[in-house]
Amino acid sequence: MRFEDLLIPKPEGLYCPPGDFYIDPVKPVSRALITHGHADHARSGHAAVMASQQTLDIMAIRYGEDFTKTRQTAEGRTTVGDVTVSFHPAGHVLGSCQIAVEQGGTRAVVSGDYSRVANPACAPFEPVDCDLFITEATFALPVFNHPPPSQEIGRLLDSVREFPERAHLVGAYALGKAQRVIMLLREAGYDAPIFIHGALQRLCDYHIEQGIPLGDLRPATMDKAEAKKLREAVVIAPPSAFASPWVQRFADPVISFASGWMQIRARARQRGVELPLIVSDHVDWPDLTRTLEELNPEEFWITHGRDDALMRWADLTQRKARPLHLVGYEEEGE
Structure with a gap:
Protein backbone atom coordinates (compact mmCIF):
# COMPACT_ATOMS: atom_id res chain seq x y z
CA MET A 1 0.00 0.00 0.00
CA PHE A 144 25.61 18.84 16.48
CA ASN A 145 27.77 16.09 17.96
CA HIS A 146 26.88 16.11 21.64
CA PRO A 147 29.45 15.01 24.24
CA PRO A 148 28.65 12.29 26.81
CA PRO A 149 26.24 13.67 29.45
CA SER A 150 28.52 12.37 32.22
CA GLN A 151 31.26 14.64 30.89
CA GLU A 152 29.00 17.70 31.12
CA ILE A 153 27.84 16.80 34.64
CA GLY A 154 31.51 16.43 35.55
CA ARG A 155 32.06 20.03 34.43
CA LEU A 156 29.16 21.12 36.67
CA LEU A 157 30.61 19.30 39.70
CA ASP A 158 34.08 20.72 39.00
CA SER A 159 32.57 24.21 39.09
CA VAL A 160 30.68 23.44 42.31
CA ARG A 161 33.98 22.43 43.95
CA GLU A 162 35.85 25.43 42.49
CA PHE A 163 33.23 27.96 43.59
CA PRO A 164 31.67 26.46 46.73
CA GLU A 165 30.39 29.83 47.94
CA ARG A 166 28.26 30.39 44.81
CA ALA A 167 25.00 28.53 44.29
CA HIS A 168 24.85 26.82 40.91
CA LEU A 169 21.50 27.50 39.26
CA VAL A 170 20.81 25.01 36.47
CA GLY A 171 18.05 25.76 33.99
CA ALA A 172 16.27 22.56 32.95
CA TYR A 173 12.78 21.97 31.59
CA ALA A 174 10.29 20.63 34.11
CA LEU A 175 9.56 17.34 32.36
CA GLY A 176 12.48 15.10 31.54
CA LYS A 177 15.52 17.36 31.54
CA ALA A 178 15.30 18.32 35.23
CA GLN A 179 14.97 14.72 36.35
CA ARG A 180 17.72 13.60 34.00
CA VAL A 181 20.15 16.19 35.38
CA ILE A 182 19.29 15.08 38.92
CA MET A 183 19.87 11.42 38.04
CA LEU A 184 23.16 12.22 36.28
CA LEU A 185 24.31 14.04 39.40
CA ARG A 186 23.37 11.04 41.54
CA GLU A 187 25.18 8.66 39.20
CA ALA A 188 28.27 10.89 39.47
CA GLY A 189 28.25 10.43 43.24
CA TYR A 190 26.63 13.74 44.25
CA ASP A 191 24.47 12.70 47.20
CA ALA A 192 23.95 16.12 48.78
CA PRO A 193 20.49 17.70 48.81
CA ILE A 194 19.45 19.18 45.45
CA PHE A 195 17.20 22.21 45.62
CA ILE A 196 14.35 22.47 43.12
CA HIS A 197 12.03 25.26 42.03
CA GLY A 198 8.38 24.73 42.94
CA ALA A 199 7.43 24.30 39.27
CA LEU A 200 9.37 21.02 39.26
CA GLN A 201 7.92 19.52 42.43
CA ARG A 202 4.91 17.59 41.13
CA LEU A 203 6.72 16.04 38.20
CA CYS A 204 9.71 15.11 40.38
CA ASP A 205 7.31 13.53 42.89
CA TYR A 206 5.76 11.51 40.07
CA HIS A 207 9.15 10.27 38.87
CA ILE A 208 9.90 9.10 42.41
CA GLU A 209 6.52 7.31 42.50
CA GLN A 210 7.53 5.57 39.27
CA GLY A 211 10.73 4.26 40.82
CA ILE A 212 13.21 6.89 39.63
CA PRO A 213 15.51 7.43 42.67
CA LEU A 214 16.03 11.19 42.61
CA GLY A 215 17.38 11.24 46.15
CA ASP A 216 17.14 14.12 48.62
CA LEU A 217 15.23 16.96 46.96
CA ARG A 218 14.40 20.15 48.83
CA PRO A 219 12.31 23.17 47.84
CA ALA A 220 14.27 26.23 46.73
CA THR A 221 12.08 28.54 48.77
CA MET A 222 14.73 29.95 51.10
CA ASP A 223 15.00 33.71 51.64
CA LYS A 224 18.07 35.76 50.75
CA ALA A 225 19.72 35.21 54.12
CA GLU A 226 19.31 31.45 53.86
CA ALA A 227 20.40 31.43 50.21
CA LYS A 228 23.66 33.16 51.13
CA LYS A 229 24.47 30.33 53.54
CA LEU A 230 24.25 27.68 50.84
CA ARG A 231 27.60 26.09 50.00
CA GLU A 232 28.32 23.71 47.14
CA ALA A 233 24.62 23.91 46.33
CA VAL A 234 22.94 22.85 43.09
CA VAL A 235 19.57 24.46 42.39
CA ILE A 236 17.45 23.34 39.43
CA ALA A 237 14.71 25.50 37.96
CA PRO A 238 12.79 25.88 34.70
CA PRO A 239 14.32 28.43 32.31
CA SER A 240 11.40 30.83 32.86
CA ALA A 241 12.42 31.23 36.52
CA PHE A 242 15.63 32.97 35.53
CA ALA A 243 13.62 35.99 34.33
CA SER A 244 11.60 36.21 37.57
CA PRO A 245 12.30 37.82 40.97
CA TRP A 246 12.89 34.32 42.38
CA VAL A 247 16.46 34.27 41.10
CA GLN A 248 17.36 37.47 42.97
CA ARG A 249 17.54 35.66 46.32
CA PHE A 250 20.83 34.08 45.25
CA ALA A 251 23.93 36.25 45.59
CA ASP A 252 26.24 35.99 42.57
CA PRO A 253 25.05 32.55 41.41
CA VAL A 254 26.68 30.54 38.64
CA ILE A 255 24.03 30.50 35.91
CA SER A 256 23.92 27.25 33.97
CA PHE A 257 21.57 25.72 31.43
CA ALA A 258 21.26 22.10 30.31
CA SER A 259 20.36 21.79 26.64
CA GLY A 260 21.61 20.46 23.35
CA TRP A 261 21.48 24.04 22.12
CA MET A 262 24.32 24.95 24.48
CA GLN A 263 26.69 23.63 21.83
CA ILE A 264 25.91 26.92 20.05
CA ARG A 265 27.85 29.43 22.13
CA ALA A 266 25.83 32.37 20.83
CA ARG A 267 22.72 30.88 22.44
CA ALA A 268 24.53 30.58 25.75
CA ARG A 269 25.63 34.20 25.56
CA GLN A 270 22.14 35.37 24.67
CA ARG A 271 20.77 33.66 27.78
CA GLY A 272 23.55 35.00 30.01
CA VAL A 273 24.72 31.45 30.73
CA GLU A 274 28.08 31.23 32.48
CA LEU A 275 28.22 27.42 32.50
CA PRO A 276 26.55 25.88 29.44
CA LEU A 277 25.88 22.14 29.78
CA ILE A 278 25.38 20.25 26.53
CA VAL A 279 22.82 17.71 27.74
CA SER A 280 20.23 16.76 25.13
CA ASP A 281 17.19 14.48 25.14
Whole structure:
Protein backbone atom coordinates (compact mmCIF):
# COMPACT_ATOMS: atom_id res chain seq x y z
CA MET A 1 0.00 0.00 0.00
CA ARG A 2 1.04 3.61 -0.45
CA PHE A 3 2.40 5.23 2.70
CA GLU A 4 0.10 8.19 2.03
CA ASP A 5 -2.87 5.85 2.48
CA LEU A 6 -1.66 5.08 5.99
CA LEU A 7 -0.50 8.50 7.23
CA ILE A 8 -0.90 11.98 5.80
CA PRO A 9 0.17 15.39 7.14
CA LYS A 10 -2.63 17.81 7.93
CA PRO A 11 -2.72 21.20 9.71
CA GLU A 12 -3.82 19.38 12.87
CA GLY A 13 -0.89 16.95 12.65
CA LEU A 14 -0.23 13.49 11.25
CA TYR A 15 -3.54 11.82 10.38
CA CYS A 16 -4.23 8.10 9.90
CA PRO A 17 -7.29 7.74 7.62
CA PRO A 18 -7.91 3.99 8.14
CA GLY A 19 -7.65 4.45 11.91
CA ASP A 20 -9.36 7.85 12.01
CA PHE A 21 -6.91 9.32 14.53
CA TYR A 22 -4.14 11.89 14.74
CA ILE A 23 -0.68 11.48 16.25
CA ASP A 24 0.47 14.39 18.44
CA PRO A 25 -2.10 16.81 16.96
CA VAL A 26 -1.53 20.50 17.57
CA LYS A 27 -5.27 21.27 17.57
CA PRO A 28 -8.16 19.55 19.40
CA VAL A 29 -9.35 16.43 17.57
CA SER A 30 -11.80 13.59 18.20
CA ARG A 31 -9.06 10.96 18.75
CA ALA A 32 -5.37 11.55 19.49
CA LEU A 33 -2.49 9.15 20.00
CA ILE A 34 0.25 10.90 21.99
CA THR A 35 3.96 10.04 21.92
CA HIS A 36 5.00 11.88 25.11
CA GLY A 37 4.03 14.52 27.63
CA HIS A 38 5.82 17.66 26.40
CA ALA A 39 3.33 20.44 25.75
CA ASP A 40 4.12 20.77 22.04
CA HIS A 41 3.13 17.11 21.51
CA ALA A 42 0.57 16.56 24.27
CA ARG A 43 -2.19 19.14 24.31
CA SER A 44 -5.46 19.14 26.19
CA GLY A 45 -8.88 19.35 24.57
CA HIS A 46 -8.94 16.11 22.57
CA ALA A 47 -12.12 14.07 22.95
CA ALA A 48 -10.19 10.80 23.33
CA VAL A 49 -6.51 10.18 24.05
CA MET A 50 -4.41 7.01 23.83
CA ALA A 51 -0.89 7.03 25.28
CA SER A 52 1.36 5.19 27.67
CA GLN A 53 0.09 5.20 31.25
CA GLN A 54 2.95 7.45 32.30
CA THR A 55 2.14 9.98 29.57
CA LEU A 56 -1.54 9.95 30.56
CA ASP A 57 -0.52 10.55 34.18
CA ILE A 58 1.79 13.39 33.16
CA MET A 59 -0.95 15.02 31.09
CA ALA A 60 -3.27 14.82 34.11
CA ILE A 61 -0.60 16.47 36.29
CA ARG A 62 -0.06 19.27 33.78
CA TYR A 63 -3.63 19.87 32.58
CA GLY A 64 -5.88 18.42 35.27
CA GLU A 65 -7.78 15.14 35.44
CA ASP A 66 -10.36 16.37 32.92
CA PHE A 67 -7.84 16.99 30.12
CA THR A 68 -9.86 14.59 27.92
CA LYS A 69 -13.26 12.92 28.00
CA THR A 70 -11.84 9.45 27.29
CA ARG A 71 -8.37 8.10 27.99
CA GLN A 72 -6.98 4.73 26.97
CA THR A 73 -3.70 3.19 28.08
CA ALA A 74 -1.60 1.81 25.25
CA GLU A 75 -0.92 -1.85 26.00
CA GLY A 76 0.48 -4.39 23.54
CA ARG A 77 -0.90 -4.42 20.01
CA THR A 78 -4.27 -2.67 19.77
CA THR A 79 -6.73 -2.34 16.91
CA VAL A 80 -7.86 1.21 16.23
CA GLY A 81 -10.26 1.44 13.33
CA ASP A 82 -8.76 -0.65 10.54
CA VAL A 83 -5.12 -0.50 11.72
CA THR A 84 -3.02 -2.08 14.45
CA VAL A 85 -1.06 0.25 16.71
CA SER A 86 1.65 -0.42 19.28
CA PHE A 87 3.77 1.81 21.49
CA HIS A 88 7.55 1.39 21.93
CA PRO A 89 9.99 3.28 24.21
CA ALA A 90 11.58 6.37 22.65
CA GLY A 91 14.25 7.20 25.26
CA HIS A 92 13.23 10.87 25.35
CA VAL A 93 11.42 11.43 28.69
CA LEU A 94 9.48 9.29 31.14
CA GLY A 95 6.62 7.58 29.29
CA SER A 96 7.80 8.64 25.83
CA CYS A 97 6.96 6.24 23.03
CA GLN A 98 7.28 5.70 19.32
CA ILE A 99 3.96 4.75 17.76
CA ALA A 100 3.87 1.93 15.19
CA VAL A 101 0.91 1.85 12.79
CA GLU A 102 0.35 -1.27 10.71
CA GLN A 103 -2.04 -2.32 7.95
CA GLY A 104 -1.79 -4.88 5.16
CA GLY A 105 1.79 -5.85 5.97
CA THR A 106 3.03 -2.24 5.97
CA ARG A 107 4.39 -0.68 9.16
CA ALA A 108 5.06 3.00 9.79
CA VAL A 109 6.76 4.18 12.98
CA VAL A 110 6.23 7.72 14.25
CA SER A 111 9.12 8.42 16.59
CA GLY A 112 7.93 11.65 18.21
CA ASP A 113 11.05 12.97 19.94
CA TYR A 114 13.67 10.36 20.74
CA SER A 115 17.21 9.81 21.99
CA ARG A 116 19.75 7.00 21.61
CA VAL A 117 21.85 8.02 24.64
CA ALA A 118 21.20 6.15 27.89
CA ASN A 119 18.87 8.18 30.12
CA PRO A 120 18.58 7.08 33.77
CA ALA A 121 15.21 8.85 34.06
CA CYS A 122 13.33 6.84 31.40
CA ALA A 123 13.25 3.61 29.38
CA PRO A 124 15.78 3.35 26.49
CA PHE A 125 14.94 3.70 22.80
CA GLU A 126 13.71 0.48 21.21
CA PRO A 127 14.49 0.06 17.48
CA VAL A 128 11.38 -1.11 15.61
CA ASP A 129 11.60 -2.59 12.12
CA CYS A 130 9.48 -0.55 9.75
CA ASP A 131 8.85 0.34 6.12
CA LEU A 132 8.37 4.03 6.89
CA PHE A 133 10.16 5.85 9.71
CA ILE A 134 8.98 9.33 10.70
CA THR A 135 11.66 11.31 12.51
CA GLU A 136 12.22 14.71 14.06
CA ALA A 137 15.19 16.82 12.97
CA THR A 138 15.75 19.13 15.93
CA PHE A 139 19.55 18.76 15.76
CA ALA A 140 19.86 17.58 12.17
CA LEU A 141 23.06 19.44 11.31
CA PRO A 142 26.55 17.88 11.28
CA VAL A 143 27.72 20.51 13.80
CA PHE A 144 25.61 18.84 16.48
CA ASN A 145 27.77 16.09 17.96
CA HIS A 146 26.88 16.11 21.64
CA PRO A 147 29.45 15.01 24.24
CA PRO A 148 28.65 12.29 26.81
CA PRO A 149 26.24 13.67 29.45
CA SER A 150 28.52 12.37 32.22
CA GLN A 151 31.26 14.64 30.89
CA GLU A 152 29.00 17.70 31.12
CA ILE A 153 27.84 16.80 34.64
CA GLY A 154 31.51 16.43 35.55
CA ARG A 155 32.06 20.03 34.43
CA LEU A 156 29.16 21.12 36.67
CA LEU A 157 30.61 19.30 39.70
CA ASP A 158 34.08 20.72 39.00
CA SER A 159 32.57 24.21 39.09
CA VAL A 160 30.68 23.44 42.31
CA ARG A 161 33.98 22.43 43.95
CA GLU A 162 35.85 25.43 42.49
CA PHE A 163 33.23 27.96 43.59
CA PRO A 164 31.67 26.46 46.73
CA GLU A 165 30.39 29.83 47.94
CA ARG A 166 28.26 30.39 44.81
CA ALA A 167 25.00 28.53 44.29
CA HIS A 168 24.85 26.82 40.91
CA LEU A 169 21.50 27.50 39.26
CA VAL A 170 20.81 25.01 36.47
CA GLY A 171 18.05 25.76 33.99
CA ALA A 172 16.27 22.56 32.95
CA TYR A 173 12.78 21.97 31.59
CA ALA A 174 10.29 20.63 34.11
CA LEU A 175 9.56 17.34 32.36
CA GLY A 176 12.48 15.10 31.54
CA LYS A 177 15.52 17.36 31.54
CA ALA A 178 15.30 18.32 35.23
CA GLN A 179 14.97 14.72 36.35
CA ARG A 180 17.72 13.60 34.00
CA VAL A 181 20.15 16.19 35.38
CA ILE A 182 19.29 15.08 38.92
CA MET A 183 19.87 11.42 38.04
CA LEU A 184 23.16 12.22 36.28
CA LEU A 185 24.31 14.04 39.40
CA ARG A 186 23.37 11.04 41.54
CA GLU A 187 25.18 8.66 39.20
CA ALA A 188 28.27 10.89 39.47
CA GLY A 189 28.25 10.43 43.24
CA TYR A 190 26.63 13.74 44.25
CA ASP A 191 24.47 12.70 47.20
CA ALA A 192 23.95 16.12 48.78
CA PRO A 193 20.49 17.70 48.81
CA ILE A 194 19.45 19.18 45.45
CA PHE A 195 17.20 22.21 45.62
CA ILE A 196 14.35 22.47 43.12
CA HIS A 197 12.03 25.26 42.03
CA GLY A 198 8.38 24.73 42.94
CA ALA A 199 7.43 24.30 39.27
CA LEU A 200 9.37 21.02 39.26
CA GLN A 201 7.92 19.52 42.43
CA ARG A 202 4.91 17.59 41.13
CA LEU A 203 6.72 16.04 38.20
CA CYS A 204 9.71 15.11 40.38
CA ASP A 205 7.31 13.53 42.89
CA TYR A 206 5.76 11.51 40.07
CA HIS A 207 9.15 10.27 38.87
CA ILE A 208 9.90 9.10 42.41
CA GLU A 209 6.52 7.31 42.50
CA GLN A 210 7.53 5.57 39.27
CA GLY A 211 10.73 4.26 40.82
CA ILE A 212 13.21 6.89 39.63
CA PRO A 213 15.51 7.43 42.67
CA LEU A 214 16.03 11.19 42.61
CA GLY A 215 17.38 11.24 46.15
CA ASP A 216 17.14 14.12 48.62
CA LEU A 217 15.23 16.96 46.96
CA ARG A 218 14.40 20.15 48.83
CA PRO A 219 12.31 23.17 47.84
CA ALA A 220 14.27 26.23 46.73
CA THR A 221 12.08 28.54 48.77
CA MET A 222 14.73 29.95 51.10
CA ASP A 223 15.00 33.71 51.64
CA LYS A 224 18.07 35.76 50.75
CA ALA A 225 19.72 35.21 54.12
CA GLU A 226 19.31 31.45 53.86
CA ALA A 227 20.40 31.43 50.21
CA LYS A 228 23.66 33.16 51.13
CA LYS A 229 24.47 30.33 53.54
CA LEU A 230 24.25 27.68 50.84
CA ARG A 231 27.60 26.09 50.00
CA GLU A 232 28.32 23.71 47.14
CA ALA A 233 24.62 23.91 46.33
CA VAL A 234 22.94 22.85 43.09
CA VAL A 235 19.57 24.46 42.39
CA ILE A 236 17.45 23.34 39.43
CA ALA A 237 14.71 25.50 37.96
CA PRO A 238 12.79 25.88 34.70
CA PRO A 239 14.32 28.43 32.31
CA SER A 240 11.40 30.83 32.86
CA ALA A 241 12.42 31.23 36.52
CA PHE A 242 15.63 32.97 35.53
CA ALA A 243 13.62 35.99 34.33
CA SER A 244 11.60 36.21 37.57
CA PRO A 245 12.30 37.82 40.97
CA TRP A 246 12.89 34.32 42.38
CA VAL A 247 16.46 34.27 41.10
CA GLN A 248 17.36 37.47 42.97
CA ARG A 249 17.54 35.66 46.32
CA PHE A 250 20.83 34.08 45.25
CA ALA A 251 23.93 36.25 45.59
CA ASP A 252 26.24 35.99 42.57
CA PRO A 253 25.05 32.55 41.41
CA VAL A 254 26.68 30.54 38.64
CA ILE A 255 24.03 30.50 35.91
CA SER A 256 23.92 27.25 33.97
CA PHE A 257 21.57 25.72 31.43
CA ALA A 258 21.26 22.10 30.31
CA SER A 259 20.36 21.79 26.64
CA GLY A 260 21.61 20.46 23.35
CA TRP A 261 21.48 24.04 22.12
CA MET A 262 24.32 24.95 24.48
CA GLN A 263 26.69 23.63 21.83
CA ILE A 264 25.91 26.92 20.05
CA ARG A 265 27.85 29.43 22.13
CA ALA A 266 25.83 32.37 20.83
CA ARG A 267 22.72 30.88 22.44
CA ALA A 268 24.53 30.58 25.75
CA ARG A 269 25.63 34.20 25.56
CA GLN A 270 22.14 35.37 24.67
CA ARG A 271 20.77 33.66 27.78
CA GLY A 272 23.55 35.00 30.01
CA VAL A 273 24.72 31.45 30.73
CA GLU A 274 28.08 31.23 32.48
CA LEU A 275 28.22 27.42 32.50
CA PRO A 276 26.55 25.88 29.44
CA LEU A 277 25.88 22.14 29.78
CA ILE A 278 25.38 20.25 26.53
CA VAL A 279 22.82 17.71 27.74
CA SER A 280 20.23 16.76 25.13
CA ASP A 281 17.19 14.48 25.14
CA HIS A 282 17.13 14.38 21.31
CA VAL A 283 19.29 12.58 18.79
CA ASP A 284 22.27 14.55 17.54
CA TRP A 285 23.49 14.25 13.93
CA PRO A 286 25.54 11.02 14.38
CA ASP A 287 22.74 9.26 16.29
CA LEU A 288 20.06 10.43 13.87
CA THR A 289 21.89 9.16 10.79
CA ARG A 290 22.93 5.98 12.63
CA THR A 291 19.30 5.28 13.48
CA LEU A 292 18.24 5.69 9.86
CA GLU A 293 21.06 3.39 8.74
CA GLU A 294 20.16 0.74 11.32
CA LEU A 295 16.44 0.76 10.61
CA ASN A 296 17.01 1.15 6.86
CA PRO A 297 13.35 1.88 6.08
CA GLU A 298 12.08 2.00 2.54
CA GLU A 299 11.38 5.69 3.13
CA PHE A 300 11.65 8.22 5.94
CA TRP A 301 9.72 11.42 6.59
CA ILE A 302 10.83 14.43 8.61
CA THR A 303 8.21 16.07 10.81
CA HIS A 304 9.97 19.27 11.89
CA GLY A 305 13.36 20.82 12.56
CA ARG A 306 16.45 21.24 10.38
CA ASP A 307 15.48 19.12 7.40
CA ASP A 308 17.72 20.60 4.66
CA ALA A 309 20.91 18.81 5.74
CA LEU A 310 19.03 15.57 6.36
CA MET A 311 17.46 15.71 2.91
CA ARG A 312 20.93 16.27 1.46
CA TRP A 313 22.23 13.26 3.43
CA ALA A 314 19.34 11.17 2.08
CA ASP A 315 20.25 12.20 -1.46
CA LEU A 316 23.93 11.35 -0.95
CA THR A 317 23.12 7.95 0.56
CA GLN A 318 20.40 7.23 -2.02
CA ARG A 319 17.57 7.07 0.48
CA LYS A 320 14.03 8.17 -0.16
CA ALA A 321 12.93 10.97 2.16
CA ARG A 322 10.26 13.62 2.45
CA PRO A 323 10.04 16.76 4.63
CA LEU A 324 6.56 17.31 6.11
CA HIS A 325 7.12 20.83 7.52
CA LEU A 326 4.67 20.26 10.37
CA VAL A 327 4.19 23.36 12.50
CA GLY A 328 3.52 23.72 16.20
CA TYR A 329 6.40 21.63 17.57
CA GLU A 330 8.81 23.77 19.56
CA GLU A 331 11.86 23.25 21.75
CA GLU A 332 10.27 22.64 25.15
CA GLY A 333 12.05 19.31 25.62
CA GLU A 334 15.42 21.05 25.27
